[in-house]
Amino acid sequence: MTRDRRSGGDAPAGTPRRRLLAAAALAPVLAGSGALPGVARAAPALPGAPRRAAGTAARDADPAAPQPSHPLTTTDADWQGVADALGRTGRVMAGTVYRVGFPRRDLHVVSQGITIQPGLALSSYAAFTLYDDRQTVVRGDLVVIEAELQRATDTLHAHGFEQTAIHKHLLAHEPDVWWTHFHAAGPDAVELARGLKAALDSTATPPAVAAPATPPPLDLETAAMDAALGTTGTNDGGIYKYSFARRETVTDEHRILPSATGVTTVLAFQPLGGGRAAVNGDFVMTAHEVQDVLTALRAGGLSVIELHNHGLMDEPRLFYTHFWGVDDGVVLARALRTAVDATDTAPPD
Structure with a gap:
């Protein structure tokens, strides 16, 4: 065993930090199944699968190298538990990613004399993806005013989420707004959604409203x-x-x-x-x-x-x-x- 200084605990050498966080913070597999209801277990071919990153072919050629996990094809119905936990409905994009938006309609932000519409730069989002290793990953970006940033940060941490970036998307603007990216993984998509909902509730992000037809x-x-x-x-x-x-x-x-x-x-x-x-x-x-x-x-x-x-x-x-x-x-x-x-x-x- 080696001491993982980042996680503050004992872990096998090479254990990814995110798996430690997920194991500590996330609930057991939904109904013991380890998958969203109705999700196929076979990994589909991704659109554009021939596209390869530098170094990926070398890993594939080495049987000992970790092989990449593929996202599974899902439908909107597969994510109903996530929608219920978030109190908002998203939609599956490109067959694999369930994406949900959280526009900050409560904010009146002005940058360089222009009132910023939520759809331009003031919409938080979360993207849920189920993988063939039976883990769900959620990535996204929260829009928070400065007074909300530390509270949202603490709530994300309390629910096993990592922050992967904190920055601004606009130059001089009032009130001060920050954008924080997040990442979490675990076997229970609904538990991930509950953690994200807690972070949203630590801000004044308004409830969902129906979009115009x-x-x-x-x-x-x-x-x-x-x-x-x-x-x-x-x-x-x-x-x-x-x-x-x-x-x-x-x-x-x-x-x-x-x-x-x-x-x-x-x-x-x-x-x-x-x-x-x-x-x-x-x-x-x-x-x-x-x-x-x-x-x-x-x-x-x-x-x-x-x-x-x-x-x-x-x-x-x-x-x-x-x-x-x-x-x-x-x-x-x-x-x-x-x-x-x-x-x-x-x-x-």
Whole structure:
């Protein structure tokens, strides 16, 4: 036995810290099954499975090397217990990730004279994924005001969650808002959801409300923006969004991360009238791409906000940079295209 200094206890050498936390904090397997009801046990082929991260092929060639766990295909019905525990309904994305949003509709945040809509930068989220090792992983991001940050931090820790990043997504703004990323794993998805609900309840995050059947119209030249970025955006509650996923396989502690868990570049445009927009979001990059992206953003007149990681154990190591700009939507899209082209990404399958 060796002493694991990070966990403060005795553990076999090489035991992942997250497994220690999960074993200490998470409840037994749901109804003794170790799986969500109705979930198939065979690991499906992932969309884009031929994409490989650097070093993955070498691990696969070595029988002694840990093999990556694959996410299992699930349906919305499989996650009903999670929805009940959270008091909110999400949806399965790309067949494998149950994603739930928690917009901070209670906040009135102003940055550089612009009132920030929740869909632009003020929506917490959680992404649940069931793996073929019978573990559920939840990753996500909580939006908290400064007065809530320490309380939310303590609640996450009390329920076995790791914080993997704490930073800002906006430049000068009132009130002060922070974003904290989290990660937890365990055999009981509902217990994970209960821990997350406790963290949400430590903040003033409001309860869920039904989304309008039809999103509001966009005062943007979306066709020209789509042409500039080479893909079609989505009207997400009045915010026009684009997403670009990493082409290579990304893992975290030997579990393959689908892009819907947050391993994406996101460009979000909030209409300001007359075709103008405020744009915010973040780029996902490997180390060798960082400087090219930062240079492209600045050359396009965009402000850079943060450079950081969202995870602790990802492979390849990924970095994220948040940005901001206000201009004609098409002008912004053309500037962002240069930065997108500096990364090995593509619209999700």
